[in-house]
Amino acid sequence: MFDWLNTLFLPAENPTVTQSIVVLMLAIGTGVFFGRLKLGKISFGVSAVMFIGLILGHFGYRIQGEILDFIRDFGLILFVYGIGLQVGPSFFSSFRNEGLKFNILAVSTVLFGGLITIILFKFTGLKIENLVGIMSGSVTNTPGLGAGKSTIEEIKNTFPNKVFDDPTIGYAITYPLGVFGIIGTIIFSKFLLKIDPDQEMRKFRLSKINSELPLVHKKLRVTNPEFFGKTLREVLKEFENEIVVSRLKHSGDVTVKSPTSDMELRDRDVLMVVGLEKKLDEFIAKVGRLSTDIFIESDSEILKKYIFVTKPSVIHKNLSQLDLFNTYDLKVTRVFRAGREILPRPSLELFYGDKLRVIGSKEAIKEVEEMMGNSEKKLLEPDFLSLFGGLLLGVILGSIPIFIPSLPVPIKLGFAAGPLIVALLISRYGGISFIHSYVNNGAIYFMKDFGICLFFAAVGIHAGDGFYENFVKYNGWIWLLYGSAITFIPLITMVIVGRFFMKINYLQLAGIMSGSYTDPAALSFSTNFLDSDIPIQSYAQVYPLVTIFRIFVASLLILIFS
Template identity: 30%
Template sequence: MALLHNPIFLLLLIVVLGELLGKVHLRSLALGPPAIIFVALAFGHFGYTLPQGVQTIGLAMFIYAVGLQAGPGFVSSFRRHGLAMAVTVAAIVSAGVAVTYLCCRLFDFDAGTGAGLFAGAMTSTPSLAAAVEVIGHDTAPAAYGVTYGFGVLGVALAISLLPRLLRRNIVAEEAALAAELAAVNPPITHRHIEVNNPNIFGKTVLELGLKAIAPVTLTRLLRFGASEPVLVGADTILDAGDKLRIVGRPADLDKVQLLIGPAVAGEIAFDRVLTKKSIVVSKREFAGTTLGYFNFREVFNVQIARISRNGIDLPADAHTRLHLGDVLHAVGDERSLRNITRILGNDLKATYSISLLPILVGLLFGFLLGQLSFELPLLGRLTLGTTGGTLLAGLLLGARYQTGPLIWDLPDTGSQLIRDLGLALFLAAVGTSAGVSFVATLHEHGLALLLSGVAVTLLPVAIGTLVGLWLLRVRFLRLLGVLVGAMTSASGLNAASALSATPYAPAAYATVYPVALIGKIIAVKVLLLLL
C-alpha cells in the first residue's frame, strides 16, 4: 500500500491499532499503551519505518511532562530519600551487569552483542552509544534492537503486576505516604484561645510580633462579654478575657498559645454579619502575585485564613505567591467577598485551560540543555542528550512555576495528554526501528539472545525490589518510581502512574534518573572490560 509509506498515515495507524490492542482484556490484565510497540514491531519487520524525529519529539514530550510534575517536590524528595534511592539504583545496574556477563559466558556472546544486550534490555540508548564508541557498529546495535522491545514492554508489565505479586494495596500505600507527608508538612487547623497574659493586655496584634514566633493567622476575635465576633487586623487591641481563633499548624499554635493564653472550648461563629467562602484563583494575571499585594484585610475588611494548593493547606502569609488554582479560604461580609470573587475569578474551568507557548518554550529549552556536555573522569565527554535535557528543563521550570507572563505548570489533564501522546509517538517509532532487524538477529542468535534479554530486564527489577523494599525500607509507591527510573523506562513510568495518580512515583523517577543515566554508561564500559 502506497499509504503505508506516508509517515503521518503510518504513525496514526500504528497508534490507533496499538491503542485498540491495549484495551483488550485477558481476564483482568490489559497491555495498555505499551501494546503500541507490538504493532510497530510488525510494521517494522515488513520495512515500514517512522522517521527518527518522531521518536525524539515523543520522548521529549513524555520526559518534559514528567519533569514538570516532579519539579516542585524534587529537592525535598532527594534530601529525604536520595541516598536510599541511589543505593537501590546502584544495585539494579550492578545486577544488570552481572546477569549480562553470565549470559555472555553461558551462550558465548561476543563483547559487542553483550553490550547491546545490556543496553537494550536495560533500555539505555546512551549506554549503546558509549559501547558503539568503543567497539564500533558491528553487533551491538542489532542485539540492542532484539532486546529493546521486551525491555520497554517487560518493565511496564513487571510494574503492573508487582502490586499483585507482593500483595500490596495501592490505596493503603497512598494513605501511608499521605500520613508520612502530613508528618513532614502537618495540615493547617484552628484553635480558640483566651487572652490571659497581662504582658500583652492593651497591645495591638502588630506589637505582638507573631510572625517572628510562628506562621499563624489570627482570624476572629470575640470580646469579653460580647456575642458577635469581629475580624482581627494588625491594629486590633487585645484585652483580658478576649477569645481568639488562630489558624496554623499544631506545633505553631502551641508556640503562640504560650504567649497569649490557654486553649478554650466552644465556637467563635459569626451570626449574620460575616460569612465564610472559598475562592479559586483563576485569573492568570494574578498567578505569582503575593497575597500581601491585595491587602484584603485593610481594603475589603476580609481575612484570609489559609490557602489550599493541590490538596495541601498553606499558611496565609503575606509573602506567599499565589498559583493558578489556589483556593483562598476567606472570611468577611458578603459584599466584600463578592468583590474579591470578581477580582480573582473563582472560575474552576478556567484553571484547566492550557497555553501552548510555555510548553513549546519549555521543550525548546530542554533541547538546548541537551546539547550541553561535560568531561567526566574515566567516562570522557558526557552529553545530556534529549532525555536528560528535557528532564532537567521540566524539573527547573516545574520548580520555578512562573517566569514573567509564562506559567510553566500544567493542569493534570493537560500534563496527562502530553505524556500519553509523547509515549505513543516514542513507542511507535522505536518499535518500527527495532522491527527491521528483529527477526534477522533473532535467527542468527536464536532464542538465547531473546531469553537473555528477558533475564537482564526482569532480574535487576526483582533484585531492586528486594533491596529497596525490604533492605532500605523505601515506600512501595516511591519504589515503583525508583525501579522505572533505574531502568530509564518511559513505558514503566506510565504503568506506575496508571497504578496511582499520586506524584510519588514520578518524583522518585526524576530523582534517580540522572544517577541511572551516568551509572549505566559506567556499567557498559566496565562490562566491555570484563568481556
C-alpha cells in the same frame, strides 16, 4: 476499485507520507485498545502500543525514515516534559522528608543495574550498544534507550566509519521481561514477606510526619490570662508564621472580624485558626481551649472565596509585598498549588495558576479579584507560548555539549534529560519570564500519553523490522537471560535493603520499585493489587532523579566502552 484502500492499509517497503501516518495511527489506536484490556489485575496501558508496533513492523509495515526519527524524538520530548511538570513540585519538597532516603535507594538500584551491565560486557563478548538496549528494556526505561541512540548518533558524526548495532533490538526483546519482572516481584515479595496492605496502610498513617499532613482549621477560646492584652503578633511570634488567625470574635459580640496583627486579645475571645493539626493543638493548649462557638462561622459580615492568580502583574510577588490585609482588608488563609495545600506565609511567592482562599468583605474580594485576574477560563485555555517556550529551552539544554576528559565525544543531556530538567526547574520556580509552570492536569496527561504513544509506535515499528530474524540471529533467549540478571538482581536487592534495613513501608516500596524501573504499567498494577494510592506518591518522588541517572548511565556506557 479499492486500490486506494489497499495502498493505504497494506504494507509498503517505501511508504509515502500518507501511508506513514496511517501506519502510525494504526499502531497507536490498536495499541491503546489492547492496552485497556485486563488479564486479571494486569493491563499494559500505553506500553501495548510498542508491542503492536513490533507486530506491524514484523509484517512489513514501515514509516519513512525522517518521519520516524521526528516522531520518536518529539514523542520522547513531550513525555518527559509532561512528567517533569507533573512531579516537579513534590519532587523538590520531598527531599525535606523521606524523599532523600527513597532516592538514595532508587539511584543505587540504577547504578547496580549499570554495574551488572558492565560485568556482562566483560564476560559475554556482546557489544555495549546491544547491552545498553538489553538494560533499557529490562528496566522498561524509554528515555535511557533514547539517550543511548542519541549518543551513538553523536559518535557516528565524529567517527563516520564506526559501525554500531541498533540498541532498539535488545530493548524490544527484553522489554516484556521488564514489565512482567517488576509485576512478578511485587506479587511474590508481598506473599513471601506476608504483607497485609491494610496493616501497612495503618503503619503508613501513623508514621506520617506533620509537614505532610493537610492544613485544618479549629476554633479557639482565649482563657489564659497570660495572653490578655497581648497582640496577635506577640502571641504568634514563637510559632514562626506556622499559624494563621483567619477570624476573631469578641465575647458577647456577634460581629466577626478578620484580625490585624496588632489587634489585642481579650478574655474569652474566639479565634478561627488555620495550620497543621499538631501546631494548632499546641497553640490551643497554650492560649486557651477548643470552642464550640457557631457565630464565628457566620458569613454575614465576612465572605470567603477562592481566587485564581492569572494576572502577570502579581506573579512572582510574595504576600508581604502585596499586603492584601492592610491594602484591601482581606486575608489569605490557604494557597493551593499543584495539588498541594500551602500555608500563606508572608514570604510565599505567588505562581501563575495558584488558587487562594481568601476572607473579607464583598467589596474587598471584588477589588482583589480584579488585581489577581481570577480568570478560571484562562487557566483552561492551553498556553502554547509557555508550553513550546519550555520545550525549546529543554531541547537547547539537552543539546549543550559537556566535555569530559578521556571521552571521545562530548556528552549531552539529550532529548530525554534536557526537557525533564527544564520542566522540573520551571515547576519549582513557577516559570521563567513569560513561560509559566501551570498546565492543567488534563493537558499534562494528554501530553504525556500522546508523547509516549508516538515514541512507542516509532520504536516498535522500527524494531519490528526483522524482529524475528534478529531474535534468531542474536539468540534472543540468551539475551533474555542477560536481561533477567539486570531486572531481578537489583530489584530483589532493593526489596531486601528497603524493607529490612531502611524499614520502608511496603506500599511505598512498591512505588519505589515501579519508579526505579520507570514502569507506569507496574505502578498501575501495584495500586490495584495493593488497593492503595500510596505507591503513586513514592513513584513520583523517585521518577525524575532515576530518569536522569538512567539517561547518564546509558550514555556513559556507550561513550566509555564503545
